[in-house]
Amino acid sequence: MSTMNSPTETAGADALRQPVRARMADGRELLYFFDHPGQHEDFVPPADLRELPERPSPARLRRDPLTGEWVSFAAHRQGRTHLPPADECPLCPSGPERSTEVAAAQYDVVVFENRFPSFGPGQQEQQRSEAMGETYPAEGRCEVIAFGADHGDSFADLDVPRARTVVDAWAQRTAELSALPGVEQVFAFENRGAQIGVTLHHPHGQIYSYPYVTPRTLTQLDQAQRHREETGRNLMQDVLDFEVAAGTRIVERTEYFTVFVPFAARMPVEVHVVPNRHVADLAGLTARERSDLADVYLRLLRGVDALYATPTPYIAAWFQAPVRHPAAGELRLHLQLTSPRRAEEKLKYLAGSEAAMGAFIADVTPETTAARLRAALATPTGASA
Amino acid sequence: MSTMNSPTETAGADALRQPVRARMADGRELLYFFDHPGQHEDFVPPADLRELPERPSPARLRRDPLTGEWVSFAAHRQGRTHLPPADECPLCPSGPERSTEVAAAQYDVVVFENRFPSFGPGQQEQQRSEAMGETYPAEGRCEVIAFGADHGDSFADLDVPRARTVVDAWAQRTAELSALPGVEQVFAFENRGAQIGVTLHHPHGQIYSYPYVTPRTLTQLDQAQRHREETGRNLMQDVLDFEVAAGTRIVERTEYFTVFVPFAARMPVEVHVVPNRHVADLAGLTARERSDLADVYLRLLRGVDALYATPTPYIAAWFQAPVRHPAAGELRLHLQLTSPRRAEEKLKYLAGSEAAMGAFIADVTPETTAARLRAALATPTGASA
Numbered sequence: 001m002s003t004m005n006s007p008t009e010t011a012g013a014d015a016l017r018q019p020v021r022a023r024m025a026d027g028r029e030l031l032y033f034f035d036h037p038g039q040h041e042d043f044v045p046p047a048d049l050r051e052l053p054e055r056p057s058p059a060r061l062r063r064d065p066l067t068g069e070w071v072s073f074a075a076h077r078q079g080r081t082h083l084p085p086a087d088e089c090p091l092c093p094s095g096p097e098r099s100t101e102v103a104a105a106q107y108d109v110v111v112f113e114n115r116f117p118s119f120g121p122g123q124q125e126q127q128r129s130e131a132m133g134e135t136y137p138a139e140g141r142c143e144v145i146a147f148g149a150d151h152g153d154s155f156a157d158l159d160v161p162r163a164r165t166v167v168d169a170w171a172q173r174t175a176e177l178s179a180l181p182g183v184e185q186v187f188a189f190e191n192r193g194a195q196i197g198v199t200l201h202h203p204h205g206q207i208y209s210y211p212y213v214t215p216r217t218l219t220q221l222d223q224a225q226r227h228r229e230e231t232g233r234n235l236m237q238d239v240l241d242f243e244v245a246a247g248t249r250i251v252e253r254t255e256y257f258t259v260f261v262p263f264a265a266r267m268p269v270e271v272h273v274v275p276n277r278h279v280a281d282l283a284g285l286t287a288r289e290r291s292d293l294a295d296v297y298l299r300l301l302r303g304v305d306a307l308y309a310t311p312t313p314y315i316a317a318w319f320q321a322p323v324r325h326p327a328a329g330e331l332r333l334h335l336q337l338t339s340p341r342r343a344e345e346k347l348k349y350l351a352g353s354e355a356a357m358g359a360f361i362a363d364v365t366p367e368t369t370a371a372r373l374r375a376a377l378a379t380p381t382g383a384s385a
Numbered sequence: 386m387s388t389m390n391s392p393t394e395t396a397g398a399d400a401l402r403q404p405v406r407a408r409m410a411d412g413r414e415l416l417y418f419f420d421h422p423g424q425h426e427d428f429v430p431p432a433d434l435r436e437l438p439e440r441p442s443p444a445r446l447r448r449d450p451l452t453g454e455w456v457s458f459a460a461h462r463q464g465r466t467h468l469p470p471a472d473e474c475p476l477c478p479s480g481p482e483r484s485t486e487v488a489a490a491q492y493d494v495v496v497f498e499n500r501f502p503s504f505g506p507g508q509q510e511q512q513r514s515e516a517m518g519e520t521y522p523a524e525g526r527c528e529v530i531a532f533g534a535d536h537g538d539s540f541a542d543l544d545v546p547r548a549r550t551v552v553d554a555w556a557q558r559t560a561e562l563s564a565l566p567g568v569e570q571v572f573a574f575e576n577r578g579a580q581i582g583v584t585l586h587h588p589h590g591q592i593y594s595y596p597y598v599t600p601r602t603l604t605q606l607d608q609a610q611r612h613r614e615e616t617g618r619n620l621m622q623d624v625l626d627f628e629v630a631a632g633t634r635i636v637e638r639t640e641y642f643t644v645f646v647p648f649a650a651r652m653p654v655e656v657h658v659v660p661n662r663h664v665a666d667l668a669g670l671t672a673r674e675r676s677d678l679a680d681v682y683l684r685l686l687r688g689v690d691a692l693y694a695t696p697t698p699y700i701a702a703w704f705q706a707p708v709r710h711p712a713a714g715e716l717r718l719h720l721q722l723t724s725p726r727r728a729e730e731k732l733k734y735l736a737g738s739e740a741a742m743g744a745f746i747a748d749v750t751p752e753t754t755a756a757r758l759r760a761a762l763a764t765p766t767g768a769s770a
Contacts, residue, residue, distance in 0.1 A: 059746075064649035065624050067601075068608045071649040071745045118738065118746040132627045133648065189737035197734025208738060215604075215743030216452075223453045239450050242517045263517065264449035264456040317741030336741060349582025350735065352574035353503065353593060356702030356721060358600030360456045361444075361503040 014287040016175055017168035019111070020045055024101070026052040028113035028121075033169045035108045035161045046094075046103045055121055059138035061211070063130060069215050072138040074118050083199055091146045091202035102146065109165045110146050111173060111207070117142035119211060123180045126211065139182055143207040145169060153203045154192065154311065156301040163294035167282065170318065171290060173207050175283035178323045183209040185217060185322040188282070193313025195347060196340065205316070213322045217331070220319070224330035236332040240274055249370040252299070252377060256292040259300055261370040266360040268348050269312065269339035269369060271300060274332065281320035281333050297335070303377035304339065313347075314339040399672040401560055402553040404496070405430055409486070411437040413498035413506075418554045420493045420546045431479075431488045440506055444523035446596070448515060454600050457523040459503050468584055476531045476587035487531065494550045495531050496558060496592070502527035504596060508565045511596065524567055528592040530554060538588045539577065539696065541686040548679035552667065555703065556675060558592050560668035563708045568594040570602060570707040573667070578698025580732060581725065590701070598707045602716070605704070609715035621717040625659055634755040637684065637762060641677040644685055646755040651745040653733050654697065654724035654754060656685060659717065666705035666718050682720070688762035689724065698732075699724040 019031035022045035030048075034040045059074035084090070090101045102110050113121065119140030128136050147155055147166055158166070170188045177186045190205035191198050213221070227235040243249055243260045251271060252259040259273050273296060279285060285293065304312050315338050321331035340348040342363055353359045404416035407430035415433075419425045444459035469475070475486045487495050498506065504525030513521050532540055532551055543551070555573045562571045575590035576583050598606070612620040628634055628645045636644040636656060644658050658681060664670060670678065689697050700723050706716035725733040727748055738744045 062649040064647070064651070065612075065620065065627075066608060066647075067604045068611075069604075069649075069743070069745070071651055071747055073747050073750055075748060075750060132624070133631065187738070187742055189741060191736040197732070197736050206737065208742075208744075210742075210744060212744075214738075216741065219452045219600075219743075223451060226453075227450075235450065239517070242450075246518065262449070262451075264447040264454075266449075266456055315737050315740055317737055319741075338740070347582070350740075351576040351582050352591065352700050352702055353572070353599075355700055355723070355735075356574060356601065356704075357572055357593075357595075358454070358604075359593075359595060359597075360454070362456055362458050363460060365458055365460060 016172045016283065017165070018172065019169070022048075022103070024048045024052070024103075024112065025050045026055050026115075028055065028115070030102070030110060030112035031169075032104065032107055033109040033111070033165050033172075035165050039108070046105075048099070048103045050099045056116075057137070058120055058122055059118060060135040061128070061138045062135050063128070063132075065130075065132050067215075068130075070212050072118050073135075074116070074138070076116055083194065083201070086151050086201075089151055089200065089202050091144070091200060091204055092151050093149045101144075102149075107146070107149050108162065109148065109169050111143050111169055114142040114144050114206070119208060123182045123209070123211075125182045138211065140211040141177060141180065141183070141209040143173065143177075143209075145173075145188075145205045145207060147203040147205070151202050154305075155190065155203055156298065156305050157203075158298065160294055160298060163298045164291055167285075167290045167294045167297070170207070171282040171285060174281050174320060177207065177209040178281070178283070180209060182211050183323060184213050184325070185210045186281070186320055187214070188318040188320075190314075190316040192316070193311065195313040196315060198313075213325055217319070217322055220331060221322075221325060221327045225327045228330060234278060234330060234332070236274060236334065237278065240276070248367045251303075251370055251373045252296065254292055254296055256289045257296050259296060261366040261373065263366060265366040265369065266362060267338040267340060268342035268362070268364050269304065269307065269314070269337075269373075270366075271304070271335075271337045271373065273297065273300065273335040273337070275334070279333050280328065280331065282318065284333070299377055300337065303373055304337065306376040306379050307372060308341065308344050310344075312339050312341055401557045401668065402550070403557065404554070407433075407488070409433045409437070409488075409497060410435045411440050411500075413440065413500070415487070415495060415497035416554075417489065417492055418494040418496070418550050418557075420550050424493070431490075433484070433488045435484045441501075442522070443505055443507055444503060445520045446513070446523045447520050448513070448517075450515075450517050452600075453515075455597050457503050458520075459501070459523070461501055468579070468586070471536050471586075474536055474585065474587050476529070476585060476589055477536050478534045486529075492531070492534050493547065494533065494554050496528050496554055499527040499529050499591070504593060508567045508594070508596075510567045523596065525596040526562060526565065526568070526594040528558065528562075528594075530558075530573075530590045530592060532588040532590070536587050539686075539690075540575065540588055541683065541690050542588075543683065545679055545683060548683045549676055552670075552675045552679045552682070555592070556667040556670060559666050559705060562592065562594040563666070563668070565594065567596050568708060569598050569710070570595045571666070571705055572599070573703040573705075575699075575701040577701070578696065580698040581700060583698075598710055602704070602707055605716060606707075606710060606712045610712050613715060619663060619715060619717070621659060621719065622663065625661070633752045636688075636755055636758045637681065639677055639681055641674045642681050644681060646751040646758065648751060650751040650754065651747060652723040652725060653727035653747070653749050654689065654692065654699070654722075654758075655751075656689070656720075656722045656758065658682065658685065658720040658722070660719070664718050665713065665716065667703065669718070684762055685722065688758050689722065691761040691764050692757060693726065693729050695729075697724050697726055
């Protein structure tokens, strides 16, 4: 939660939008978030009438001795739902003919615990040793967030109030999940497009609560700490100042956020959205910032979709400061949106150099991508709903 | 080179097989390696009669301030050859009708500098600062290695003497490239299969000479150093002892090498091949070890191809100790072979958790994969040529 992380003042005083809470037939939690407060007050969540098998035991964590990284083994995920036709979609609302994961006949935004989780169910503090051969329950929590009831939409099709509801749901989930025992980092993300492995087309994202600080975040923490020791300054603030001064990679800048292609972007499309003040996570944003973010993010997604004749596959990854790490105060909330698409019909694959060595070769300069995105954001498609 | 890396005795005394050297029309080096010494002595490399454009200037290196990692920007690679039909293959031998990258009418194994390199041409020591906004020439060297003249083969189709020639070529290249100024790490790898982004079907691999120590290797160095400080022992030796004692993930063990699925394998198919004694790189292997490795590696690839009805896409990545890093002596040569294939028709995609956070979720237990591989190695397909 922001209050645990922030070295500088964060607003966070603005109340977070709260959901209506329900339980699914197998005990999983399901939360309804509404675009308008009136809906919330009138809503009684219908019961989940399905018979569901018992929830699986949590996956198992193993430590890779060569890298020190944790890997979660979730064998039950092999059987997960894979690109079902629309009339079998588990994220559509329930109807007289068919019960889905969402018992309601209509909804705005729902969040529920994943039936095939990589982490959880269950959360508790764990003492894990580094001894080879030990395994541990992969506790934590994995949630699905559906951005709307309409199966054919994508995030870029949402209206601004709905995008704001999603941002509010992310913020509320971040605050609540960060407070769970044993949760070290909350990660909201969206994978969009079958080309990058999406298994459900209904517009949705995921929220992972990891029982460890992720490798990428540890690397960022390490760099930010080194930067603080060497300069006395916050790394992301210096990156932001550098990008604003350079200007050539800036896509958009509002009162609260800066959108840019980073100087050393790894992917053919890579855009970062960084808040202009230091804030640890989505839960720490003020109500005005959350409104602005909904606006900025929608414009960005529409611009990304305007880059090509067909929708652009992407990974939208919300980097948030970890919950308990001693250096967490150095990390600032930001979005890293990436797409492997390097031409209309070509994807960048992460093969030998990238996958095995972590050494990235990029084909497109960040300045070119930024210019294309600025143009895409300015087109009618990019600007209108 | 092994002599710079190894804390313990390495053989390396056995002479490395030397190639016949030629130059391509644009000045790139091309090296012929032969299965039999007699061929070498009689061979006069034909001239490359093509008119080729001047070689591009090297790509540019940029440092990512958030992670400290270098990214190479190689815009000229956007135009590289993409899945040409067999009659336009640049790796087939030249004939009266058509000149390819290889001027000879027949060959066993050739190595040549990549026309679209991620690093190079040019090598020199560079002083690189960490200041934001600086770019540097991405010097180093990228080579292509063709495993044979037959377009339709794959590595698993080679005979044992040919596989030995490939191993010898890797060893010779590692020794020579490690001695170039500014080269920090030599990485031999093969990407196999269009599913993982291969752009040429002709059986071939690549050899990258990086002007920096790669991120994955830095992580391994860090873990190995910590392990040495905490236990006084070498990390890979302890991993090997642990895997041999456990036994459940061992695929094969010879006098010189151990083949196993690692305890925390990230990918649906992941196999490591580790030499039983401490040796830094392929150049440090004795002649007997190189022979055994050719044998072991062929059996492994045939086993991997026997897992499914169609050939298995894979990345074969030869981890070698870096050339000059002060802790390089802790790292042992090993192969990490991975495939994203998790079922006959399903690939594992690296999406939000893996790609953005570096946090891996695996579907298959390493013990299951090891059992499948042991069975596959024992089948007639896996055992015969």
